[in-house]
Amino acid sequence: MTTNIKRKIQTVIITGLSGSGKSTALRAFEDLGFFGVDNLPVELLPAFLEIKSKQIQSNLNLRFALVMDVREEGFVRSHREIFQRVKKEGYHLEILFLEASDEVLVSRFSQTRRPHPLAPKLPLLEALKLEREIMAEVKEFADVVIDTSNFNVHQLRREIKERFGPRHDLSSLLVHLISFGFKYGVPPEAHLLFDVRFLPNPYFEPSLKPLSGLEPAVRDYVLRQEETKQFLALSEQYLKFLIPQYEREGKTYLVVAIGCTGGRHRSVAIAQEIGLMVKEWGWETIISHRDLEKEA
Structure with a gap:
């Protein structure tokens, strides 16, 4: 498959801190016509894109939004090498990193009563601090960083739709x-x-x-x-x-x-x-x- 065809496949990796709004962002991408997948193992990304790219003849604007975070054990360890390989192969890949303040994240976890992925072993604030440290390299590698501290659900969905709406030329900055x-x-x-x-x-x-x-x-x-x-x-x-x-x-x-x-x-x-x-x-x-x- 030629690089020109691969460049027509728009893939956004949604990542960031737990509680920062990744699920809301994924739904917003799906509203834009993206094919969404939650918690895809990063090691499967090249194979996933290769399989999906075979549909290019029937759909010239394939668009994927994939959530990857600390829930997947190998993500932090392998993300940089795999993302670089995918980009080198010619795919259009963008990394979206979501974050929020500790105060806001604590409030969100309290409201939803969902445990932090690292919280079973640590108090919540310690889990948030550890996750920030673990995800620091991912944030540094990201193309887009959005602080969702001051966003409600509707504002975040609007922000995603505004930033990632239809693109005319994926090969252009x-x-x-x-x-x-x-x-x-x-x-x-x-x-x-x-x-x-x-x-x-x-x-x-x-x-x-x-x-x-x-x-x-x-x-x-x-x-x-x-x-x-x-x-x-x-x-x-x-x-x-x-x-x-x-x-x-x-x-x-x-x-x-x-x-x-x-x-x-x-x-x-x-x-x-x-x-x-x-x-x-x-x-x-x-x-x-x-x-x-x-x-x-």
Whole structure:
């Protein structure tokens, strides 16, 4: 089977901490048309893809979402070598890592009354600490990291659908622009980070404060500033150079985070503008605004 055909098979490995939302994420992928499998042994991944790839003639857009975590004994030990082998064979493989704070995970386990996979031998907090240590290498290897601490079930499903919706070209790098507010924390999945808090703030304009960076009045206010024009010109040079380098390295997913204080005005307008710019260069682009709905 040729590499070009294998590249048409989109496979997402869902992994991360216990209680972080992997089952919810899997259902969201299934809603998108992915074939879902929970707790597939990592050693079976190459054979699984080889068998499924034989269906390529009847379905040109095979999509799989596979949950793998500490429940499978050999996962942590073998994941890196197997994932690298699968990518080298030409398959389109993305690793999604979900995590959450200890406080949130303890609350979730309390609500569901389900034991942590490591909890029968350890108190819950110790089990969480051990799992973080065990999974640290997996997180480092991941293409996408999502902290679900502030997500309910519906928000997480929406996040998955937004990030992993239909792709036009799996062979091309996907660029994800995220606007955010520094007061709510930096997106942990960011590969590149732009801080635009130096720009004049529409928040202090009474007529603009209740609006967002998606509104024309706020957008025009931000973009007409001389500082913004210089910043966008420099960002264009920087990203035009850098994005092809990431693709050449083998990345399939690049997250560019753009932050202001609250994540409602400047970062939103700038993310929209850079997103349009990157799209014009021919890259597939997603634009999302993490903190847009939080109070102004």
